Amino acid sequence: MPRAIHHWDLWVNDAALAADEWGWLLGEVGWEIDLPGQSWVHPDGTYLFVERSPDQVDELHDRLRPGVNHLALTVGTRELLDRVRAESTAHGWHELYAARYPHAGGDDHVALYLENSEGFEVEVVLAP
Template sequence: MLHHIELYVSNLEESREFWSWLLDKLGYQLFQRWEKGFSWKLGDTYLVFVQTEDEYQEPRYHRRRTGLNHLAFFAESRDEVDYFTAELQKKGVSVLYQHAHPFAGGKDHYAVYFEDPDRMKVEIAAPE
């Protein structure tokens, strides 16, 4: 089982706004909050978000460079994937791979793909 993931972000407030509603809807609970970060927990696993110090802001993150490509979460159903898709669009968040949505991951993989404020790809997938 995964213990935690720690992500450094370029703008803590933007990331807090983006991730808080999403993680809340996925069943996570706010776990910790401090001046330079926050974390959300589900079961024994938690996600930590920390403000990147100015001297480390460049080069900017890009999911196609070496390192983390994306985080993928389970939805409870296809209807929940559709709910997240609609909410993301209301918030002005671009859904990736529009030409193949919601089957961009293959004909048996129902999911929505999008980016956080630092352009990290996030996926929410329905159970198969």
């Protein structure tokens, strides 16, 4: 079966900061650098690209407005999920719904919810 998503383009305000934050998280969950500081690729071929558009207006991302709310990534072990949680703050991410970890999405759903400095949310889900 071919992959469901070919790639994601994220337009960011600060490309260098985004490369640091996203690069750390994606590396932790098994993605590899494709173009240093710009894109990362998953073993299935899906890639994520971050850039600042030359035509971009300086406006903060707001995941609560119309558009994409968040991106969900998978991990294979609970130990990895816990490690990402423990190390995320040092890499520009802060935890959402911390009091309900790891079941903020429901009793049968194991996940970590993070938000980076530009307001992008990522749900890191333990794969079944």
